[in-house]
Amino acid sequence: MKQKSKYQKELEKEPFYNLKDEDFGEEVKFKIDENSFKGGVPFKCHGKNSILIDKKVSFNDFEFTYPVWQCSKCKKEFLDFEQAKRYEKFLIMKKLLEEDPITIERNMNFDGKAFFFRFPKELTSNLHKEDLVDIKLLSTDGRMFLVEVKHGH
Numbered sequence: 694m695k696q697k698s699k700y701q702k703e704l705e706k707e708p709f710y711n712l713k714d715e716d717f718g719e720e721v722k723f724k725i726d727e728n729s730f731k732g733g734v735p736f737k738c739h740g741k742n743s744i745l746i747d748k749k750v751s752f753n754d755f756e757f758t759y760p761v762w763q764c765s766k767c768k769k770e771f772l773d774f775e776q777a778k779r780y781e782k783f784l785i786m787k788k789l790l791e792e793d794p795i796t797i798e799r800n801m802n803f804d805g806k807a808f809f810f811r812f813p814k815e816l817t818s819n820l821h822k823e824d825l826v827d828i829k830l831l832s833t834d835g836r837m838f839l840v841e842v843k844h845g846h
């Protein structure tokens with residue numbers, strides 16, 4: 694078995710269930726139904742379908758909206774797999790703003806046509822040749838990006 698990278702271990706420290714978040718002033722608890730990985734199907738609670746609501750969270754100047762299923766009776770919130778993934782992105786962004794995340798400096802390379810950089814070896818054990826790189830531009834000067842490596846098919 695391959696050893697997990699340090700980065701991956703860091704990510705896994707933050708589970709996206711039974712979240713406790715002091716910053717929101719209240720304990721936020723989610724239940725993720727392991728049988729409901731399809732998404733779009735309301736969770737059942739108190740014998741009824743839960744309803745889809747948009748939850749807004751913010752800290753500093755950063756605001757984030759994400760959908761959750763909520764029981765109208767006990768107000769318990771449920772996340773399906775897609776929602777959990779979305780919420781996980783929020784946690785990553787939050788971590789970025791709050792703490793000093795693991796940072797790696799690389800030299801820029803130029804082959805006469807294109808600019809490129811190499812990923813450090815320690816971070817590539819989980820990457821595959823078929824993966825797709827999703828690049829989101831974060832700043833208008835074109836020098837800040839969010840890079841996500843997605844599973845290709």
Ligand SMILES: [Zn+2]
Nearest residue numbers: 738739764767
């Ligand atoms: Zn309920």
